[in-house]
Amino acid sequence: MTATLLSYDDVLAQFDPALGLEVHVELNTATKMFCGCPTVFGAEPNTQTCPTCLGLPGSMPVVNAKAVESAIRIGLALNCQIAEWCRFARKNYFYPDMPKNFQTSQYDEPIAFDGYTEVEVDGELYRVGIERAHMEEDTGKSTHIGTTGRIHGADYSLVDYNRAGIPLIEIVTKPVLGTGAKAPEVARAYVAQLRELLLGLGVSDVRMEQGSLRCDVNLSLAPKGADRLGIRTETKNVNSLRSVERATRYEMQRHAAVLAEGGKVLQETRHWHEDTGITTSGREKSDAEDYRYFPEPDLVPVAPSRDWVEQLRAELPEPPHEKRARLQAEWGFSDLEMRDTAGAGALGLVAETIAAGASPQTARKWWLGELARRANESEIDLGSLGVAPADVARVQSLVDEGTLNDKLARQVFDGLLDGEGTPDEIVAARGLAIVSDEGALSAAVDHAIAAHPDVADKIRDGKVAAAGALIGAVMKEMRGQADANRVRELILEKLG
Template sequence: MTTTTLPTYDEAIAGFEPVIGLETHVELGTNTKMFCGCPTDFGGEPNTRVCPVCLGLPGSLPVANKAAIEATIRIGLALNCSIATWCRFARKNYFYPDMPKNFQISQYDEPLCVDGYLDVEVDGKTVRIGIERVHLEEDTGKTLHVGGATGRIHGATESLVDYNRAGIPLVEIVTKPVPGTGALAPEVARAYVTELREVIRGLGVSDVRMEEGSLRCDVNTSLNRPGDEWGTRTETKNVNSLRSVERAVRTEIIRQSAVLEGGGRIVQETRHFSEETGDTRPGRSKETATDYRYFPEPDLVPLAPDPAWVESLRLALPEPPRDRRKRIQESWGLSDLDMQSVVNAGAVELIEETVAAGATAAAARKWWLGELARRANEAGIDLASVGATPAQVAELQTLVDSGKLNDKLARVVIEGVVAGEGSPTEVMEARGLAVVSDTGALTAAVDEAIAANPDVAAKVRDGKVAAAGALVGAVMKTTKGQADAKTVRELILERLGAS
């Protein structure tokens, strides 16, 4: 294979208009599965959360989960959709071992929610993303290929299937094609998924964790020359983080641009995004059949949500995240840019809860967007999963405010908290990190520093107070940073008769 040099993103996008579209799957956090009474919690020994229905045993029948239907309607309402007054489930037929019945109960031409929108903000501009449909279906099991080098089916000696996930309610949210975003397309894609996640989290219907797969995203991308018809799209799967959503669109734009500029043609296909390399590769088609032979699911009666009930759900919707953020931004006194960084970091709730736990907004923001965001980035995880709770961050700030910790020590305490060593106070005590405020011990360290640096001491005595910094540094070094720098400085000046 020849290696061609890919254009930069700016070069790639220069000659083209991108059109994007997103299909998002959200696992609902209902207590039980979509069509049976099995529990839905993540994890668990393989094939322990199964029954005749979700295993698709002969004779078993599905019964629709009302809580899942309600959650789907609430998502639809929050996305400004119309709610069907009558609709049916449909069978999507294809053979695959992680599908117990070799058909998936889904919705086809009669989705529960249609024709809505979600407004997102990118670069200070509001972009309206059209929502084509929101429908309800059941999740599949998980296949694990054992014995191969790649974890893929090729070369594997055994394939194992875990049906714990089979039958978990899954909501699919499909956007209309989004044209006109230009070079901002990758950011718009990310902003949409971020906002969607906020909306769904606000509804309390899913934990929307991309790393656990409770929110999964497929990204459609096409390019066309300005003025031309839309180009052929590719569908990128395996996009498992917000960052990857943006990268996947960017990568696909660069790749497609190179193909088109080289006189090639885009093939309509499914591509897999690689978190490691950031590129996309053609996916092996999961199903051999391309004709799903959809037909109305005869085992289930049609859904006919009572309009009065739907209206009551609409009235009970929480404040939209966007409105809420505006309100919060004002109360925290943040600039648009600062608020944007909070949102991008997924830190709105975290900061809000930290403030509720007693910290100031500024302090809460500092910790979450500073030290904790850095750690989350390094670990490649969501901020919420970083290992510190809002209550712990508030506690940490209390320790700083009371002088027990300085900034530097507080960062070390965070390390311990994140490592699971306990609360900030416990970590501080266990690691012996408290600020040394015992002046007796400090005086000895100061005297030692003065004795070790006679030249500097002489300068300070001569009135060059600024030179004291070197002595403060020496003291901080011997106390391993546990002294309060201000107290040390005062002591030095006092001993040298310069205060």
């Protein structure tokens, strides 16, 4: 392990980074890649298995056509070529969570290849080349029981084969060059955009925390101006957008420290540790494992017809960056507003809120303000908050009608988060509507004037700004359920 890191500025002064990202995406097909077992997350261990995904002697795989369709759509969305004919291959290695001790994958004939996508960082576009997107099956999941939680030092290990055979798409970029200081941000932006794209396609849940999107970061540094890439490391287990950025930055600094001392970077797998923010050495890859790939003889080649591919292409949703440009124009957002909205993962929510009748600015205000704050407090996604865009639009329309003010609206969100019903029901049940009864308001204003004679005198002397103190007192008496503008008018009338 490297004790000292080079400062980031020093890294960039001496080296050019080359990035490579490998993303594994679990498809959300109803059944597994090669059998009819369900794919529900979180089921009792080993209840979603059959002879095929357990690799029992004699069992055979059958390709899930829906998974092939998803793979092709992903390929098309990443501007890839779609193979006219491709095969599965066996990747042979022994591991207890591999039912057959080979993984049925694709090797030199991926379903999709040679594509690209463009990501934006700080207003600049970076083109990320896509080497390939291929289909494979997931392995089982090992749980090592013991004090270490890892295989070494475990008392025993348990294997859950529910995950074995879940369809995966592995998306591999070409080396991404020329990102310089922005390498960590580009890495993050690529994964974020890929996530958005996959969500838009509806092919995966893309929940990084559940492992349905897993990211490995490949990184190498080359001395500035060198015409060949440096030795790379592959950092595994980078399972949040923030980690993608941090792990990239860390590896850049670690590589640079090794190289600056005249050392050689070891070609190896490294593990990212979210808690400590560092990577540690995994297995060495220098004597590259021999997986003895050969074409899977139990499966016939996949040969998607061109008509089908063109039909899938025609039905693709709008690409994320085009969609974003269109929405920004429609909504009239500034670049900063748009970036913040996208960065918060709120584009879809804001769009739906606008569709439900709110103005773009109010929709953005609620989602990126009050609701983002609450999501942060609970450490969950905005989308998982449990507040529907239509509810947000309704709250805003109540504000526009004068039934609620912003403070009362926040209380309606409390009710929504507590599951107390619709905004209208919450307003009724909590008695939150603004009091428009002039008599009650007038009385409250009189009380406030009487209670604060000094303030009242100042206003009478023309210091209108002092009215704020009286408004506060009135609002307090009215428990916030008053229209502050009307209160101000009344105060000024009475003291005018």
